[in-house]
Amino acid sequence: xxxxxxxxxxxxxxLEHLMARYQQADPAAVAALVERLSPQLYRxxxxxxxxxxxxxxxxxxxxLRIHRVRHTYRAGHPVLPWVHTxxxxxxxDNYRKRYRISSREMGVDVLPECPVHNGETNLxxxxxxxxxxxxxxxxxxxxxxxxxxxxxxxxxxxxxxxTGAVRQKAHRAYERLRNLxxxxxxxxxxxxxxxxxxxxxxx
Amino acid sequence: xxxxxxxxxxxxxxxxxxxxxxxARHVAECEGCRLLVIAFDTANNGxxxxxxxxxxxxxxxxxxxxxxxxxxxxxxxxxxxxxISLAVVVLGSFLLGMSxxxxxxxxxxxxxxxxxxxxxxxxxxxxxxxxxxxxxxSLSPRLLPIGILALLIVVIAAVFRVRHESAFVPDGLxxxxxxxxxxxxAAFLFSLLLSGGAIMYPKLIGxxxxxxxxxxxxxxxxxxxxxxxxxxxxxxxxxVILLCSIGGLSLGAAVEYTRRRGSHRNxxx
Numbered sequence: 352x353x354x355x356x357x358x359x360x361x362x363x364x365x366l367e368h369l370m371a372r373y374q375q376a377d378p379a380a381v382a383a384l385v386e387r388l389s390p391q392l393y394r395x396x397x398x399x400x401x402x403x404x405x406x407x408x409x410x411x412x413x414x415l416r417i418h419r420v421r422h423t424y425r426a427g428h429p430v431l432p433w434v435h436t437x438x439x440x441x442x443x444d445n446y447r448k449r450y451r452i453s454s455r456e457m458g459v460d461v462l463p464e465c466p467v468h469n470g471e472t473n474l475x476x477x478x479x480x481x482x483x484x485x486x487x488x489x490x491x492x493x494x495x496x497x498x499x500x501x502x503x504x505x506x507x508x509x510x511x512x513x514t515g516a517v518r519q520k521a522h523r524a525y526e527r528l529r530n531l532x533x534x535x536x537x538x539x540x541x542x543x544x545x546x547x548x549x550x551x552x553x554x
Numbered sequence: 555x556x557x558x559x560x561x562x563x564x565x566x567x568x569x570x571x572x573x574x575x576x577x578a579r580h581v582a583e584c585e586g587c588r589l590l591v592i593a594f595d596t597a598n599n600g601x602x603x604x605x606x607x608x609x610x611x612x613x614x615x616x617x618x619x620x621x622x623x624x625x626x627x628x629x630x631x632x633x634x635x636x637x638i639s640l641a642v643v644v645l646g647s648f649l650l651g652m653s654x655x656x657x658x659x660x661x662x663x664x665x666x667x668x669x670x671x672x673x674x675x676x677x678x679x680x681x682x683x684x685x686x687x688x689x690x691x692s693l694s695p696r697l698l699p700i701g702i703l704a705l706l707i708v709v710i711a712a713v714f715r716v717r718h719e720s721a722f723v724p725d726g727l728x729x730x731x732x733x734x735x736x737x738x739x740a741a742f743l744f745s746l747l748l749s750g751g752a753i754m755y756p757k758l759i760g761x762x763x764x765x766x767x768x769x770x771x772x773x774x775x776x777x778x779x780x781x782x783x784x785x786x787x788x789x790x791x792x793x794v795i796l797l798c799s800i801g802g803l804s805l806g807a808a809v810e811y812t813r814r815r816g817s818h819r820n821x822x823x
Contacts, residue, residue: 374621374622374624375621376619376620376621376622378616378619381612381615381616381619382612382616385608385611385612385615386608389602389603389608389611390601390602390603393601393602393603394601397601398601403601406601406603407603407604407607410603410607410611411607411610411611414611414614414615415611415614415615418614418615418618419752420687420752421622422622422623422624422625423624423625423685423686423687423751423752424624424625424686425624425625425627425628425686426624428686428688429688431688432687432688433686433687433688434687434688435688436687436688436754437687437752437754439754440687440754440755444814447814475589475592475593476593478593478594481593496565497565497594503565504690507690507691508688508689508690508691509688511684511689511691511694511695511696511754511755511758512691512694513691513692513693513694516694521561521565522558522561525557525561525564525565525590526557528590528593529557529586529587529589529590530586532585532586532589532590532593533585533586533589
């Protein structure tokens with residue numbers, strides 16, 4: 352079973368064709384690309400930020416940046432890593448901007464509400480709560496794998512890394528999460544989110 | 555099946571698909587893996603952006619839609635980098651002479667110039683792949699410049715021996731100046747090539763392109779300088795690459811800072 356062999360969320364040949372038409376200024380290709388890729392990009396931002404408004408702003412920033420550098424897409428190359436690399440850069444820039452602003456603001460702590468639990472699935476923390484305990488580099492890999500549906504090779508391209516390094520990060524993250532989940536108490540006390548890892552952004 | 559093997563399945567499993575039988579058996583027995591699979595099944599929770607925002611994005615993009623010429627292929631850029639590098643080294647050898655080349659033994663020549671060529675190829679490939687977002691890297695672009703600097707130290711230390719040198723600093727400064735004289739124009743030409751791409755991480759590409767320009771300066775010095783003192787080469791010849799890499803990194807940092815300031819200003823408007 353090879354993880355790399357997994358098909359992407361979208362048929363990439365189709366996306367490549369749309370990108371080529373976009374570069375030739377076809378408005379229909381723009382609409383198709385925005386509709387097909389936006390949900391995935393939105394989840395990429397929302398999954399790591401938690402704020403839907405911020406995620407939408409970053410989605411817009413990403414598309415504007417994609418529009419500016421659309422000439423750098425090379426025909427025949429996979430589209431998803433190209434798009435996600437730009438999205439990742441937007442996230443890094445946004446993180447820095449937020450950090451600058453938040454360093455001048457006074458924080459008001461709000462305790463999270465306990466969710467209503469119906470079954471075994473609800474006894475577990477949500478995906479966002481779960482990955483919040485991971486170091487940023489591992490959280491990013493797990494989010495791209497599980498939320499955005501990228502393959503290890505695609506993630507390696509996005510993070511300017513090697514497939515081996517990404518695989519290693521995923522294994523470490525799963526190992527850590529497995530250990531944490533085995534220790535999740537039956538009463539939902541949000542133990543996992545009590546001390547989340549620093550929300551830094553790796554480059 | 556072990557938990558380690560299960561990681562591969564977990565990574566590729568999506569909520570709407572069934573687990574392979576072997577993985578399903580493991581999940582039934584292993585609490586950690588079972589909970590992980592359940593937790594990850596909630597990951598793709600159908601979050602979608604608002605239709606209004608998507609419409610806004612599409613309108614903005616269509617309004618300024620013009621045909622663009624795609625970036626040339628990696629091979630074209632590699633060829634351009636190679637031609638620039640060769641042209642500068644040949645020009646340097648023609649203007650300054652080849653006393654360094656003559657002073658080297660056959661073995662020294664082979665080892666030194668093989669290492670320089672291999673390093674230049676690796677850096678050029680890394681730079682070209684960074685020009686378009688999402689390029690494939692077989693070697694980490696973060697570690698490559700550091701690795702090449704380290705490799706060259708080892709090569710120099712292995713190939714050359716310590717010799718007496720009466721004017722270590724004045725001779726060295728002359729070599730450093732010569733190396734930089736050829737590295738800086740090469741770096742300028744590289745920056746012209748790079749300006750066509752989308753540079754996501756200016757510091758990384760700056761360090762790599764600077765390192766490549768430094769390698770050209772070092773190559774010119776190895777062809778021209780007959781001084782085979784190990785310390786002279788380690789400090790003044792290798793120093794050219796170090797300075798150029800640091801220069802490229804600093805320029806990249808400046809570009810990143812300027813961009814950030816630009817986006818900060820835009821966000822305030």
